[in-house]
Amino acid sequence: MKIADLPFRERPVIELLALDxxxxxxxxxxxxxxxxxxxxxxxxxxxxxxDALLIAIHAADDGAPQDRxxxxxxxxxxxxxxxxxxxxxxxxxLPKLPAAKHVVLVMCNPHRAQLAVPGVxxxxxxxRAWLDPGDRIRLTADAWRMVRRVSxxxxxxxxxxxxxxxxxxxxxxxxxxxxxxxxxxxGLTFPGVLPSELSPLDEVLQQLAxxxxxxxxxxxxxxxxxxxxIAYLGRVIDEATDLIDEFDEDEMEDVxxxxxxxxxxxxxxxxxxxWYDGEFDDLVHWQEQxxxxxxxxxxxxxxxxxxxxxxxxxxxxxx
Amino acid sequence: MLTKTKLLAAVLGVSLxxxxxxxxxxxxxxxxxxxxxxxxxxxxxxxxxxxxxxxxEGPEDLEKRLNEIYEGDEVISVHVQDLDDKSQVVTGxxxxxxxxxxxxxxxxxTIRREVKDGNAQYQTMxxxxxAGYHSPFFSIxxxxxxxxxxxxxxxxxxxxxxxxxxxxxxxxxSSIHNTRSSYRAANPERFQRRSQSGRAYGGGxxxxxxxxxxxxxxxxxxxxxxxxxxx
Numbered sequence: 001m002k003i004a005d006l007p008f009r010e011r012p013v014i015e016l017l018a019l020d021x022x023x024x025x026x027x028x029x030x031x032x033x034x035x036x037x038x039x040x041x042x043x044x045x046x047x048x049x050x051d052a053l054l055i056a057i058h059a060a061d062d063g064a065p066q067d068r069x070x071x072x073x074x075x076x077x078x079x080x081x082x083x084x085x086x087x088x089x090x091x092x093x094l095p096k097l098p099a100a101k102h103v104v105l106v107m108c109n110p111h112r113a114q115l116a117v118p119g120v121x122x123x124x125x126x127x128r129a130w131l132d133p134g135d136r137i138r139l140t141a142d143a144w145r146m147v148r149r150v151s152x153x154x155x156x157x158x159x160x161x162x163x164x165x166x167x168x169x170x171x172x173x174x175x176x177x178x179x180x181x182x183x184x185x186x187g188l189t190f191p192g193v194l195p196s197e198l199s200p201l202d203e204v205l206q207q208l209a210x211x212x213x214x215x216x217x218x219x220x221x222x223x224x225x226x227x228x229x230i231a232y233l234g235r236v237i238d239e240a241t242d243l244i245d246e247f248d249e250d251e252m253e254d255v256x257x258x259x260x261x262x263x264x265x266x267x268x269x270x271x272x273x274x275w276y277d278g279e280f281d282d283l284v285h286w287q288e289q290x291x292x293x294x295x296x297x298x299x300x301x302x303x304x305x306x307x308x309x310x311x312x313x314x315x316x317x318x319x
Numbered sequence: 320m321l322t323k324t325k326l327l328a329a330v331l332g333v334s335l336x337x338x339x340x341x342x343x344x345x346x347x348x349x350x351x352x353x354x355x356x357x358x359x360x361x362x363x364x365x366x367x368x369x370x371x372x373x374x375x376e377g378p379e380d381l382e383k384r385l386n387e388i389y390e391g392d393e394v395i396s397v398h399v400q401d402l403d404d405k406s407q408v409v410t411g412x413x414x415x416x417x418x419x420x421x422x423x424x425x426x427x428x429t430i431r432r433e434v435k436d437g438n439a440q441y442q443t444m445x446x447x448x449x450a451g452y453h454s455p456f457f458s459i460x461x462x463x464x465x466x467x468x469x470x471x472x473x474x475x476x477x478x479x480x481x482x483x484x485x486x487x488x489x490x491x492x493s494s495i496h497n498t499r500s501s502y503r504a505a506n507p508e509r510f511q512r513r514s515q516s517g518r519a520y521g522g523g524x525x526x527x528x529x530x531x532x533x534x535x536x537x538x539x540x541x542x543x544x545x546x547x548x549x550x
Contacts, residue, residue, distance in 0.1 A: 003549050018536035027536040043392050061541040073540050082549035108539030128493050130534045184362050185512040234516030277521035
């Protein structure tokens with residue numbers, strides 16, 4: 001059967017997402033539905049989308065791994081009738097579907113491909129649909145990503161979503177948290193002379209020292225937090241909890257607009273949120289969950305790269 | 320409430336005494352209660368892991384208990400296999416490639432239960448980042464309460480159930496993740512990390528997902544066939 005001949009049609013969302021039953025392993029239904037509101041959830045992050053077009057399709061778990069596409073299977077009467085790449089499927093069907101502020105692919109992404117369909121939200125790993133009390137529809141994945149539509153004002157220089165100055169500030173916060181926590185809770189000791197794998201952080205630590213947030217403990221040959229650094233951490237934790245308390249239920253677009261009105265950089269808010277909640281504590285795992293390829297195994301290099309900040313900016317982008 | 324198997328164990332007069340009976344010195348570094356991973360620093364409380372096995376009613380209950388103990392983001396899958404009517408091996412692993420099979424690099428621990436000379440015992444060994452941990456041999460010789468996973472072996476009609484191994488399915492992993500999120504949200508004091516500023520960091524605090532949530536179907540299918548691409 002050709003892609004164009006598939007019975008891909010609008011269906012009631014409860015039926016489309018199999019929300020009328022629990023964990024149906026044989027469910028292979030597909031179609032589309034428009035919803036007023038949906039939540040996209042990953043282990044440390046949740047975002048609300050209003051006015052969303054949900055496209056429910058099924059990935060072939062045992063399909064060929066592709067870096068930038070996902071193989072799909074389509075059934076009719078429990079018989080496989082077609083297999084197609086998501087990009088080809090969307091190229092045909094997306095223009096035929098009604099407009100919505102957001103487009104969400106409800107589709108597993110077993111090989112964590114990075115799709116190249118602009119403006120479409122998609123998950124990494126298993127994608128599942130839940131109906132929470134209050135008829136709240138929640139889609140879970142290891143991570144949710146979206147392809148950036150065009151470059152915007154967030155771009156500070158070609159290929160970068162952040163200025164060097166802001167990067168230094170946030171990387172400093174990252175280090176301070178590592179110094180703040182106990183080792184068994186994710187803390188780290190930074191020696192006076194950093195090993196090569198941490199070398200990108202040398203300049204950040206020097207700046208923190210100039211700002212009197214850290215002090216080199218010469219006896220123990222390590223960087224220690226100062227009282228000023230601890231107090232600073234307290235203020236940023238308060239900032240994060242205030243953000244979460246105020247915006248946890250809000251749609252990203254509204255949040256970004258409100259932050260801009262208050263002259264707060266949305267990227268700072270996004271970073272501080274994830275920083276507080278532990279989302280970035282293991283940056284290698286973070287990349288793996290999102291399907292970032294290739295994975296930068298040296299987390300300090302990734303923290304100081306443009307790629308990490310571009311990933312965060314992509315979540316804010318295009319709303 | 321006592322389960323049938325717990326009652327059976329009690330009727331059999333089996334009292335359970337947990338304690339080192341062989342092998343390891345308590346000062347052995349490999350016996351430390353806590354261990355951390357090399358890259359994530361996620362700790363595992365081995366005392367609780369050993370207790371979870373003792374109390375588990377079955378593999379699914381064991382999965383639930385283990386993932387409430389584990390404080391990292393990953394879900395611990397289990398593979399349970401009865402090697403014969405005396406030996407059982409439980410492997411905890413991170414199913415990183417979603418294959419449903421245990422790869423050596425995915426192993427976290429194995430628990431080996433066996434009967435020797437009429438005495439039952441089990442021991443836990445760490446793997447990978449947790450290599451080096453090895454529990455004492457825990458004797459299963461008397462009748463404190465224990466779950467069906469252990470107590471069933473004392474039944475006169477005992478037949479090994481997992482000669483065909485049980486492995487955590489992909490659908491279970493999602494379900495466990497959801498249940499664990501609710502558990503963590505309900506126990507914030509355990510999953511918050513203290514800052515020297517007197518505040519606490521968040522961590523693993525999840526968002527939605529309650530035991531009253533419905534659905535959970537996944538949007539992928541597995542067929543193990545050769546496909547013909549549609550145009």
